[in-house]
Amino acid sequence: MGATIDIRSLTKTFGVGPAAVHAFGPVDLTIESGSFVSLLGPSGCGKSTLMLMIAGLLDASRGEIFFDDRKVEGPRTDIGIMFQDNTLVPWRTVEGNVALQLELRGLDPRDYADRIRDLLRSVKLDGFQRRHPYELSGGMQQRAAFCQALVHEPDTLLFDEPLGKLDAMTRESIRSDLQTLWMQKRPTVVFVTHSIEEAVQLSSTVCVVTPRPGRIERRIDIDLPWPRNLEVKASARFTQYVREIQGIFHDYGVL
Numbered sequence: 001m002g003a004t005i006d007i008r009s010l011t012k013t014f015g016v017g018p019a020a021v022h023a024f025g026p027v028d029l030t031i032e033s034g035s036f037v038s039l040l041g042p043s044g045c046g047k048s049t050l051m052l053m054i055a056g057l058l059d060a061s062r063g064e065i066f067f068d069d070r071k072v073e074g075p076r077t078d079i080g081i082m083f084q085d086n087t088l089v090p091w092r093t094v095e096g097n098v099a100l101q102l103e104l105r106g107l108d109p110r111d112y113a114d115r116i117r118d119l120l121r122s123v124k125l126d127g128f129q130r131r132h133p134y135e136l137s138g139g140m141q142q143r144a145a146f147c148q149a150l151v152h153e154p155d156t157l158l159f160d161e162p163l164g165k166l167d168a169m170t171r172e173s174i175r176s177d178l179q180t181l182w183m184q185k186r187p188t189v190v191f192v193t194h195s196i197e198e199a200v201q202l203s204s205t206v207c208v209v210t211p212r213p214g215r216i217e218r219r220i221d222i223d224l225p226w227p228r229n230l231e232v233k234a235s236a237r238f239t240q241y242v243r244e245i246q247g248i249f250h251d252y253g254v255l
Contacts, residue, residue: 003068008063011060012025012060031188032188035189035205036202038207039193041208055081055158082162091132094133098119112152120144138170142162156187163175175198196245205222211252
């Protein structure tokens with residue numbers, strides 16, 4: 001099970017004086033251990049800003065973040081993180097890119113050889129270990145980046161719109177991979193998205209973020225069975241959640 005993340009009176013402002021931009025907050029939010037929480041909101045509302053602060057990659061202007069009562073005071077190396085634009089380097093093979101995350105943490109990739117092989121197989125990249133990123137489709141590159149985020153076995157995962165640039169069929173396939181991972185290991189997942197359907201399908205809880213400055217307007221627990229397959233997505237209850245959230249954004253004037 002992953003960490004419990006406690007966000008307390010968190011605010012982010014860029015710049016100073018009259019030109020300052022109040023980007024996010026204040027926000028108080030507890031993300032329970034082993035939950036899958038989506039931050040859902042329109043572009044520019046501060047979702048990614050919040051995720052970067054959780055990761056310790058961006059300082060808060062005010063407020064604090066805690067992982068299991070340990071205050072975030074700098075970049076965290078015990079988490080997995082994945083962005084919309086993958087972090088694969090072109091001169092390394094798929095296998096080498098996954099191993100790079102271990103090297104950056106001072107770990108010996110040889111000790112993780114079985115782990116790397118099993119991860120690549122789980123996302124249907126077995127047979128592509130020796131290929132370079134430019135030899136892969138966009139979806140295959142994101143699957144390799146997915147393995148990068150998981151290889152050091154983190155119990156907390158942060159995803160910043162990782163499926164946003166993929167076609168519909170590839171998105172659905174990787175969503176299935178994410179669901180399987182979460183159901184098996186129950187890491188704590190924070191997933192940034194602007195897709196209502198994606199948030200409802202993947203999440204145990206959806207946090208609705210207002211237009212800038214972003215605040216958590218609603219916290220909606222998604223009471224649907226797992227896995228969230230096509231049958232579940234076609235259910236009246238799934239549609240009800242989607243319409244409820246659409247109504248919230250309609251009231252914001254963004255739908």
